[in-house]
Amino acid sequence: MASEIMVGTTGPEGTIMVEKETFSRREFLRKSGYAAGGVVGGSLVASLITMQILEEPKRGKKGTLLDGSYHDAFMFFTNRDDFRVLAAGTERIFPEDEHGPGAIKLGVPFFIDHQLAGAWGNNAREYRQGPFYKGEQTQGAQSRLTRGEIFRQGIRIMKEISQQDYNGSFQDLTADQQDDLLLALERNKVTMKGASSAEFFELLRAATLEGAYADPLYGGNRDMEGWRMKQYPGAQMAYRKHIDKRAFVEMEPQSLHNMLNK
Template structure:
């Protein structure tokens, strides 16, 4: 990792890439979302961080990845994409792995609401979904390939690697250097990155964004009934965020 990258914070990265203003994450950001933000001690999130007991909106269990090793691989991969830093929690503490697992068990994973008929040709990155496989099938294969690539390169499972080794493998996926069946590794990486960001900022009712910490890091108020009490204030208002669940009471 380059020395000049170690001092960057997530907030600096979000500002320079336009994510803070709602811009989409483009290609070639492996040095930003993945890799630049290795923790100072070089360690990755441990299995103990997978627990979300006592966290608002915390999930009760897995729905799709019933194999614990698959879940650990997914967890560590999302943590490398959205790592914990001095500004707040990373993907694991936010419950992102559970968010992705739960989504894969539903319409998102089965592509139930999308046209999935042929012909199927390899498309450009701008053309959207081009695979005959469902997202659930792509994630299942992609997670297995992460582990397979880790064993081939380092003789360890992906979840056992250090941060830089994980980033090396994720970079290979982003650069389409890993062979997958029915889909490109670059497309799997894009799905994984997009799902990670969605899990970090989704409403907690979907089992991500635990305690709305993702929103708090951005100063996003969530779902407020009204702003009439502060609409005329000149100063920026720090408002305690609310989930959709709070509007159901």
């Protein structure tokens, strides 16, 4: 079966010439595969964007911002510097120490990126109609901004203060300088529009802890290292073998992904 389509070409002196071009079904399917390839190629484009933002090798060393995990893909941030500020902030909130890895090695920055791109970041399941008034402490956040908008503004202000007060990028400041800036946010000493800096800091802190301890299926808690530090068993099928034991039982943690593969 053959089909005819109209093809426009530019003729002499800029005129438009319309021609008929005949395609067999086989030819049409072959050429339409280019369009399908564009959809599949979207993942390749996303990977290239990720590489450009982080400026890391295709497979970085384990524990870097880009260590080859399939979760290391951007869904919200498109600015390299913004993501690095976020990563540095999470690392100060959940730093690496003698007990285990910090936020970056646990994949927390990517966890937050993915959460901001989804329903949580867009406040999709919340009542969003006005009027918006400053709420009491018992009422919680009353901002007209989504969490994604609060994060974008908060990170931009962190960058501005870092340049004004320390003449450098937040991720390049000393640990004490970073802590001072984060404390100023927490104590509501920084002016933001539509939300308070304390609200932004609390969102950042809560999301960091969630990324450190959530099931790895969601992108954080890489290799279940967050659970191992707490000796938390994760998503076990049952505890029948251990329920009667008096001594503390150390168990290899299991994620939802492990359960699906059993």
